[in-house]
Amino acid sequence: xxxxxxxxxxxxxxxxxxxxxxxxxxxxxxxxxxxxxxxxxxxxxxxxxxxxxxxxxxxxxxxxxxxxxxxxxxxxxxxxxxxxxxxxxxxxxxxxxxxxxxxxxxxxxxxxxxxxxxxxxxxxxxxxxxxxxxxxxxxxxxxxxxxxxxxxxxxxxxxxxxxxxxxxxxxxxxxxxxxxxxxxxxxxxxxxxxxxxxxxxxxxxxxxxxxxxxxxxxxxxxxxxxxxxxxxxxxxxxxxxxxxxxxxxxxxxxxxxxxxxxxxxxxxxxxxxxxxxxxxxxxxxxxxxxxxxxxxxxxxxxxxxxxxxxxxxxxxxxxxxxxxxxxxxxxxxxxxxxxxxxxxxxxxxxxxxxxxxxxxxxxxxxxxxxxxxxxxxxxxxxxxxxxxxxxxxxxxxxxxxxxxxxxxxxxxxxxxxxxxxxxxx
Numbered sequence: 001x002x003x004x005x006x007x008x009x010x011x012x013x014x015x016x017x018x019x020x021x022x023x024x025x026x027x028x029x030x031x032x033x034x035x036x037x038x039x040x041x042x043x044x045x046x047x048x049x050x051x052x053x054x055x056x057x058x059x060x061x062x063x064x065x066x067x068x069x070x071x072x073x074x075x076x077x078x079x080x081x082x083x084x085x086x087x088x089x090x091x092x093x094x095x096x097x098x099x100x101x102x103x104x105x106x107x108x109x110x111x112x113x114x115x116x117x118x119x120x121x122x123x124x125x126x127x128x129x130x131x132x133x134x135x136x137x138x139x140x141x142x143x144x145x146x147x148x149x150x151x152x153x154x155x156x157x158x159x160x161x162x163x164x165x166x167x168x169x170x171x172x173x174x175x176x177x178x179x180x181x182x183x184x185x186x187x188x189x190x191x192x193x194x195x196x197x198x199x200x201x202x203x204x205x206x207x208x209x210x211x212x213x214x215x216x217x218x219x220x221x222x223x224x225x226x227x228x229x230x231x232x233x234x235x236x237x238x239x240x241x242x243x244x245x246x247x248x249x250x251x252x253x254x255x256x257x258x259x260x261x262x263x264x265x266x267x268x269x270x271x272x273x274x275x276x277x278x279x280x281x282x283x284x285x286x287x288x289x290x291x292x293x294x295x296x297x298x299x300x301x302x303x304x305x306x307x308x309x310x311x312x313x314x315x316x317x318x319x320x321x322x323x324x325x326x327x328x329x330x331x332x333x334x335x336x337x338x339x340x341x342x343x344x345x346x347x348x349x350x351x352x353x354x355x356x357x358x359x360x361x362x363x364x365x366x367x368x369x370x371x372x373x374x375x376x377x378x379x380x381x382x383x384x385x386x387x388x389x390x391x392x393x394x395x396x397x398x399x400x401x402x403x404x405x406x407x408x409x410x411x412x413x414x415x416x417x418x419x420x421x422x423x424x425x
Contacts, residue, residue, distance in 0.1 A: 010194060011138055014124050017193060018142035020186040021120050024083075024113075026146030027153060027179040028090065030276050031172040034243045036102075038169035046099050048381030051239060053103050054110030055373035059366060074197045075123045079116055080190035086113040087183025094176035110369075118365035122357055125349050127194050132346070136290035139342060143284050147277040149178060151267075154274020168246075214352050215363060219299075222418045223344055224367055226307075226410050230340060231372020233310050233403040233410075236380050241330070244317065244396055245275050248326050279333025286338030299347055300418050306340025307414055309333075311407035318400035341368065 036047045089109040096102040120142075128134040153175050161171030215224060268274035293302060309332045316329035345361065352360040388399035 010127055011134065013193060014127060014138045015141035016189065017120055017123070017186075018139055019145035019148075020182055020189060021116065021145065022142035023145030023149040024086075024090070024179045024182045024186060025117075026277075026280070027149040027182065028093070028175040029238055030150060030242045031153065031175045033239045034169060034246065035172040035175075037243070038165065039172065040097065040099075040102070042099055042102075044381045044385055046103075048377045050099070050103055050106050051235070051377035051381065052374045053106035054114065055370050055377065056107055056110065059370040059374070060111055074195055075119055075126070076190050076193040076196055079119055079123070079193070080187045082112045082116050082119075083183050083190060084187035086116070087180045087187060090176050090183060091180025094173040094180075114365065114369050115362055117369065118361035121345055121349075121365075122361045123193065123196055125357060125361075126196050131349060132294045133291045135346065136287040136338075136342065140284045140287035143280045143287065143337075147280045147284075149182070150277040150280070151274050153178060154268050154277075158274075212363070214356070214360065217351070219419050220348065220351050222414075223303075223347055224364065226414055226418075227344060227364065227367045228372050228375070229406050229410050230307065230310065231368045232376030232379060233314070233406050234336075234368075235373050235376030236384075236400070236403040237313070237333070239377065239380050240385075240396075240399065241276055241317075244321075245326060245330070248321060248323055249275065251323075275327070276330055276333075278327060279330045279337075282331045282334025283337050284334070286334040287342060290338060290342065294343075294346075298420060299343060300414070300420050302339045302343045303347075303418065304411060304414055306336055306338070306343065307407055307411045309335035309339065311404055311411065314400045314404035314407060318397045318404060321396055 032051065033047060036042045036050055037044075042050065086109055089105055089112070093102065093105055093109070096105055121139075124135055124138050125131060128138065153172075156174055157168060157171050161167045215221060268277065297305075313329045313332035313336065316325050316332070320326075320329075345364065348360050348364045349357055384399060384402050385394070388395045390398075
C-alpha cells in the first residue's frame with residue numbers, strides 16, 4: 001500500500017516551527033553553567049539547583065500540557081500561549097542576579113517551556129503522512145535553529161566580549177535576551193500552524209493515565225528506564241562542555257596561533273556555545289539519513305548506536321582533551337541525538353494509540369528533560385564535580401570518565417533487555 005505524501009507547505013510550516021523551538025533553547029542552555037558559575041558567582045550546589053529547577057517544572061508540565069492538548073485545546077493554541085509566557089520569563093533570567101530569584105524563574109520557565117518540545121513533536125506526527133520518512137527531515141530544522149542561535153551568540157561574544165574572562169562571562173546574558181525575542185516570534189507563529197484539535201474518541205478521560213498504562217509494556221518500559229541514565233549523561237555534556245571547550249580553545253590559542261585555531265575562532269566564535277554547534281551540524285546529517293536507516297536497521301540497532309556514541313564522546317573528552325579530538329567528540333552529538341533521542345520519540349509514537357500520543361510524548365519528554373536532568377544536575381555538580389576538582393582545578397579526566405562508564409552500562413542493558421524486532425506491531 002502506498003502511503004500518502006505530506007503536502008510540501010505543511011512540511012515547511014512544521015520545519016519553521018522546529019527551527020524556532022530549538023533556536024530558543026540553543027540560545028541559552030550551552031552557556032548556563034559558565035554564566036552562573038563565572039558571572040553570578042553561584043556555588044556548585046546552587047548552580048546544580050538552578051539547572052534542576054527547570055526540570056522540576058518539566059515534571060509537572062507534561063501532565064497539564066499533554067492532558068490539555070489531548071483532551072481540551074488545539075495544540076497550536078497551547079503552544080502559542082506557552083511560548084509567550086516563556087519568552088517573558090527567559091528574558092528576565094538575564095537580569096536575575098540573586099540565587100533565589102533565578103531559581104524561582106527557572107522553575108516556572110521549565111513548567112511552560114519543557115512541554116512545548118513534546119507538543120511540537122506531537123504536532124508534527126499528527127500532520128505528517130509518514131513518520132519514518134517525514135519526521136526526521138522536519139526535526140532537523142530544529143537542529144539548524146540551534147546552530148543559528150549558538151553561532152550568533154558565539155560571534156557576538158567573540159567580537160564584543162572577548163577582552164577578558166569577566167566580560168565574556170557577563171556577555172553570556174545576551175543568550176537569554178535572544179531566547180526571549182525568539183520566544184515572542186514563536187508564539188505569534190504558532191497561531192498560523194495547522195489546526196490540531198484534541199481527539200474526541202478517547203476511551204479514557206484522563207489521558208496521562210491511559211498513556212502510563214501503555215508505557216508499562218515492552219519495549220516502552222525498557223526505553224523509559226534506560227532513558228533516565230542517558231539523560232543524566234546528556235546533562236554532563238550540556239553542563240560542562242561550554243566551559244571545557246572554552247578552556248581547550250584558550251589552551252590551543254596560547255600554545256600556538258596556528259591557522260586551525262584561528263579558523264575555528266573566526267567561524268564559531270568563543271564561549272563554547274558556538275563550537276558546540278558542530279554537534280548540531282552532524283545531527284543534521286544523521287537526521288537526514290534516518291529515513292533511509294530506519295529501512296535498513298532495527299530500532300534496537302539504532303538505539304545502541306546512539307548509546308555507543310555517548311560513551312565514545314565522553315571517552316574523547318576524558319582522555320584526549322586536545323582541540324581536534326574534542327571537536328570529534330562534539331561531532332559525536334549527531335549520533336547521540338539522532339540515533340537515540342529522535343528514534344526514541346519515534347518508538348513512543350508508534351507504540352501508543354492516537355488519542356494519547358501528545359501525553360505519551362510529554363511523558364517521555366518528562367524523563368528526558370525532567371527526571372534525568374533533575375538527578376543528572378545534582379549528580380553532575382554536587383557529587384561528581386566536587387570529586388573531580390583537585391586543588392581548586394577541575395580534573396576533566398575524572399569528570400567525564402563517570403558518564404563514559406554510565407553509557408557503557410546502558411549499552412549492556414539495552415543489548416540484553418530491549419526486544420530485537422525491527423518495528424513495533
